[in-house]
Structures are given as structure tokens and as C-alpha cells.
Amino acid sequence: MNGQRLPREAGAAGIDAAFAAAVLEGLAQPQKRISSAWLYDRRGSELFEEITGLAEYYPTRTEIGILEAHAPDMARPVGRAAVLVEIGSGSSRKTPILLRALAEPHAYVPIDLAHDFFLASAHALAREFAGLRICPLVADFTQPFALPDALRSEARPRLGFFPGSTIGNLSPGGAIAFLRIMAGALGPGAYMLIGTDCTHDPTLLLPAYDDTRGVTAAFNLNLLARINRELGDKDGVNDGDSESMDGRGAGGERFALAAFRHEARYRRERDLGRIEMHLVSRRAQSVRLCGRRFDFAAGETIHTENSYKYSRDDFRALARAAGWLPEECWSDARQRFCVHLLRLSPHAPHPRTMRRAEPPATAPSSSSF
Numbered sequence: 001m002n003g004q005r006l007p008r009e010a011g012a013a014g015i016d017a018a019f020a021a022a023v024l025e026g027l028a029q030p031q032k033r034i035s036s037a038w039l040y041d042r043r044g045s046e047l048f049e050e051i052t053g054l055a056e057y058y059p060t061r062t063e064i065g066i067l068e069a070h071a072p073d074m075a076r077p078v079g080r081a082a083v084l085v086e087i088g089s090g091s092s093r094k095t096p097i098l099l100r101a102l103a104e105p106h107a108y109v110p111i112d113l114a115h116d117f118f119l120a121s122a123h124a125l126a127r128e129f130a131g132l133r134i135c136p137l138v139a140d141f142t143q144p145f146a147l148p149d150a151l152r153s154e155a156r157p158r159l160g161f162f163p164g165s166t167i168g169n170l171s172p173g174g175a176i177a178f179l180r181i182m183a184g185a186l187g188p189g190a191y192m193l194i195g196t197d198c199t200h201d202p203t204l205l206l207p208a209y210d211d212t213r214g215v216t217a218a219f220n221l222n223l224l225a226r227i228n229r230e231l232g233d234k235d236g237v238n239d240g241d242s243e244s245m246d247g248r249g250a251g252g253e254r255f256a257l258a259a260f261r262h263e264a265r266y267r268r269e270r271d272l273g274r275i276e277m278h279l280v281s282r283r284a285q286s287v288r289l290c291g292r293r294f295d296f297a298a299g300e301t302i303h304t305e306n307s308y309k310y311s312r313d314d315f316r317a318l319a320r321a322a323g324w325l326p327e328e329c330w331s332d333a334r335q336r337f338c339v340h341l342l343r344l345s346p347h348a349p350h351p352r353t354m355r356r357a358e359p360p361a362t363a364p365s366s367s368s369f
Helices: 015-027 042-051 058-078 095-101 115-128 172-186 202-208 215-231 312-321
Strands: 083-087 107-112 158-162 191-197 260-269 272-281 285-289 292-296 301-309 324-331 337-344
Touching: 015 215, 015 285, 042 215, 058 095, 058 191, 058 202, 058 324, 058 337, 083 095, 083 172, 095 107, 095 115, 107 115, 158 172, 172 191, 172 312, 172 337, 191 301, 191 312, 202 260, 202 272, 215 260, 215 272, 215 301, 312 324, 312 337
Parallel strands: 083 107, 083 158, 158 191
Antiparallel strands: 191 337, 260 272, 272 301, 285 292, 324 337
């Protein structure tokens, strides 16, 4: 979880259209699917923060423990006056640990599209780290982007920070593409610090993604509530919370949340395991969105998330394929989670064309941080 974030609240004009296109295209596939990117509207982000505190959800507290134990060693190779670039920053809960370990950090660039959620986190960091230049950027980090001009023109060390095993939400090929994008954004001599979940034990994984309190289920089902709110036909008879008689109105209806249930599955292919999250239709029903009807058979699912689990060696091989050199790796005593320090190879391939990310429309200027 803690995946890429592309909600409407980002405020960019194209986001609603992008959300609609992703949902309509995904629901038209033989295996219906919607990217985990769209789970993180404001309510989804709040629910995810609640998930990270659950007893079953080990990744967050395990990674925090690794960072607290080893942050000085992680920061030392990067050097003085570095620019810290955090990808999918969300609540930025782990960021202060790293900022305190860096020697006189020059700037912090949180990159996300959960607009108001991550802006609140940036303001909190500004209060804690007075004098630190904070430059929030709204960007889809799965597409080429550029740092602010002022930071690009400065010859300073750069450290990319991608915690939370969020890279596991990407397919292995997508993860390689992302690392190449980061090579282009951060530039020569850059470092990356990336958290990965190493666990392959279903008895640990399945409860982590399907907790007894039902918070993860609410997080997953919130996607349907968001679709109803932003894309549902206004004349649908269902308010999204209750079931109609058979789920098939005269021309279909919006999602009935009670007609779907959350399900977590563990899959293993070759040497690579992953958790899948699905929304399972409890019965035959139809939904109308943006003038289009989508039919569901009983038991049919919408696939909403993958979370790939990498062994230490598997992730190092993936990093090398993207042009990054593994420098060091830290883990917990039970080998459930790893934090990898990577250095960009001088011969790394990276995208030639970068597009500039935009500062948030409602964000204070960087000089006010």
C-alpha cells in the first residue's frame, strides 16, 4: 500500500479527466482493474494513515525502526547541504528522521499529487526545520518530471527518498521505468534510499492487508465512494451506501458499497511474490458511470492494488537493471523489511525529455518556508 497518489484534490485541471479515463478504461477490461494510484483521495489518505498504526500492519513501524537505528549511516555518503527529494510523500512521517541525520540539508522537495494532504505535512516540517527550504511539487512521479529550476541549477548532492515499500505497487518493469525517471530527475551522482517489503509469509501478509478492524476494507471500498462522488450518474437511484433490490436499475446505477467486499490475495510467480487487493461483487449487478454501463457477475472482482515483495538480491538486481548501483542495505532483525541505498551509475540510462512539475496552486512560495 501507500501507493502513487493522483486524486482530484490536486487541483490540476486534467486530473478529473485522468481519473475518469482510468476508471472507464479499467472497468472495460476482462479483468476489471483500477490503479492503486486512485485510492488516495483525502479520505483514502486518512484511512491509510490509520492502517499504518494497526497491529497487523508491520511495514511502517519496521521501516521507522530501521531508519531510527541507521539514518546517520544512510546520510553519510550523501554529503553536506544535500537536496532531499521525497517521492509520494503523503504525511512525511519518516522524513524528520532523515532530515535530522543529513548534514545541514539545503532543501526538501516533497513530490505528490495528494494536494492538500501533503501540503499540510510540508507546513508541519517547515515549523520543525526552520531555515530549511521546502519546495512542494505536484507531479505524477511515474512520468518524467523536473525539479524546480533554482534547484536544478545548483551543484548540490541529491538524495531521492522513496519509503514505505511504495515501489512494490509498481510492476517490476514499472519499477525499472520509475528508477530511470528518477535518474533523469536527480541527475549525475545522485543517491536513492528505497524501502522494500521482503516478507513472503502469507500468514503475516494477508492480515496486514485485511485487518480485523476492517480499516483496510474501508480504504479499498472508499475507491467506490470516490467514483460515485466524482463520476457517478446523478440520476442513479443508489446513494452508494445501500443495496437496491437486485442491483440493476432501469439503466444501471452508481456503486452500492454494501454489494462489494474487500479481499486480499497472495500470489507467487517464479521467485517473486505479491499481495493483490480486490473488490469482489457479492451478486450480479450493473453500474452506470459517465453514461456507460458496466455489468458485474457474482464473484467478479475489480483488481485495485499489487504490492510486490522483493528479496534483498532481487531488488538489487532490479536496481542495476535501471542503472543504479547498490551501495548498502539495512534490515530489521527478522528480515521483514529492507532499506536500500543506491548510487546512480555514471552510465545510467534516463529519459531525455523532462517536463517541469508545477508547485501547488495554493502552496506558499518556497521562500516562506
